[in-house]
Amino acid sequence: MITSHHNPLLKDIRRLQARRERGRFVAEGEDLLAAAAAAGWDPVHLLRAGVEVSEDALGRISGLASGTRALGVFEERWAAPSGPLCVALWGIRDPGNVGTVLRGAQAFGAACVALGPDTADPYGPKAVRASMGAIFGVPVARVASVDELPGLRVALDARRGEPLRALAAGARAQDVTVVVGAERAGLPAEVVAACDRAAHIPIASESLNAAMAATLAMYELSRVPEA
Template identity: 35%
Template sequence: MRNLEPALTSLANPRVKGWAKLSERKNREKEGRFKLEGVHLVAEALASGWPLECVVFEEGMGVPEELLAYADNQPSSSSSPSWIPVSPDIIAKCVETETPQPVFAVAYRKPVDREALFAEGAGPVVVLDGVQDPGNVGTIVRSAAASGASAVVLGKGTADLYNAKTLRSTMGTLFYLPVLEADLTELLPEARRHGKTLYGTSLQATKSCYEVELGRDAWLLFGNEGSGLSPKVEELVDRPIIIPMTGKAESLNVAMAATVLLFEAQRQRMALER
C-alpha cells in the first residue's frame, strides 16, 4: 500500500487532537478541513477525486474492502492522501456517530467559482435561506445533484454543510455539485443583473410550479422550516409559485418541496432538449 504511515495509538498525539477538533464548526472554518465518517462517504470522496489529507482506519480491522482499490492503486504523490492505521479509541474520539464505522477521512474544503453560478442556460441554482435542519440541507443537496442543478447556495442561518449529520444526508453527492456560502442580500441582486429569475414558494401565489419556466436560468429559493424566507430575501423574489396539492395536507417539508421543484425543472429541461 502506498502512502501508508506508522500506526497511531495515543489519544494525546497532536494529529489526533487536531482531528477531534474538527467536530466543531469554528475549527473547520479556521482550518479549511472537515471529516468524512464511514466507508460510503470516504469512497465517494476518493472516487470523485476530492482532495483528502488522509484516510484513517482501525488497525486491527485493516482498510475496509470497499476502499482497498483506492489504497493500492492511488498514485504516489504529494496530492494523494496518506493512509493511517489507528487504535479503536482514536476512532471513537474523532467521530461523532454513536456506533462508528472503523474509518474516517480528513478532507479539504474546495473553493467554488462564484461566476459559474451565472452561466447562461445552466440548470437551476438552489438557494437556502435559514434552513436549519442538517437532514433537510443534506437531502436538498442530494436532490439538487440528482436532478442536474448547477449549484446550491447556503445563506445565513443555514445548517453547516460540513456538519456530520449534513454530510451523511448528502450521501456523498456534495462531491459532484458546487455548494457555497453567500450573503443572499448581495448575491441575489447580482443574479438578477445576470438575467436570472428568482422563484419562491408561497401559499398566496397565483401561479403553479407547472405553469412557469424552471428549465433554464431559474433560482429556487427556500426558507426556514418554520418561518419561511426572511423578509429581506422574500422582497427579492421575482415570481412566487405554489406546488398544487390535491390531497389533504397543509404544506410540504422544505426538502420535499425542493425535490418537487428540482425534478419539475429537470422535466422541463429534458423537454427542451428533445
C-alpha cells in the same frame, strides 16, 4: 500506527467534528470516502482502523454511534453560484435538511446549492452524512443577497404565485434559481420581493418539509418537456 486518543491529529479531528475550526471537514465511513474518491477529492488525512490508527483510538473520535472503520479529512470547497439550475436555501437551520437538499441536487442535476443567511453549515457532520456523498459532487456557494443568484429567481412560497409546474414549463430555456425558506417561517418578505417570480407547490396539507419542497422543485425544474 496511532494508538493514543491524545495524539495531536486526533485532537484536531475532534475540533473539526465539533466545528470549532473551519476550512476542513470530516467524512466518516467507507461509502462517503468512496464518493469522495469518485468525485476526485483527495483527503488531507486518511485514517483506517488497523492501518493508520487503532480501532479503539478511531472509535474515540468517531461521531457515529456505531463507530467507524475509516475517516477522511478534506478541505472545504466553495464555488460561485451557477446555473442552469441552482437551489438557494434561506434560513434553513437543520443540517440534515441541507444535506438532503444536496442529495436531491445531485439526483436532479442541479449545478449548485447556494446557502443564504442563517443556513446550516453544509460541511458539518450531520449535513455531510445526510448528503450521502453529494457534498463531494455538488458545488456549494455562499451568498448574502438574492442579487447574487443566477438566472430567473423564483421564490418558493406556500401561498403565493403560480403553481411551480406551470412556471417550470416556460422557464426551462433559461437559468433558474429556486429560493427555499425554512418550513415554519418560510421566506422573509424582503427575499420574496427581491425575487423575479413567486411559485408554490400545490399540496393538500399545510406545508412540506423544506428539503422535500426543494427536492420537488428541482424535479419540476429539471424535467424534460414532453414531446
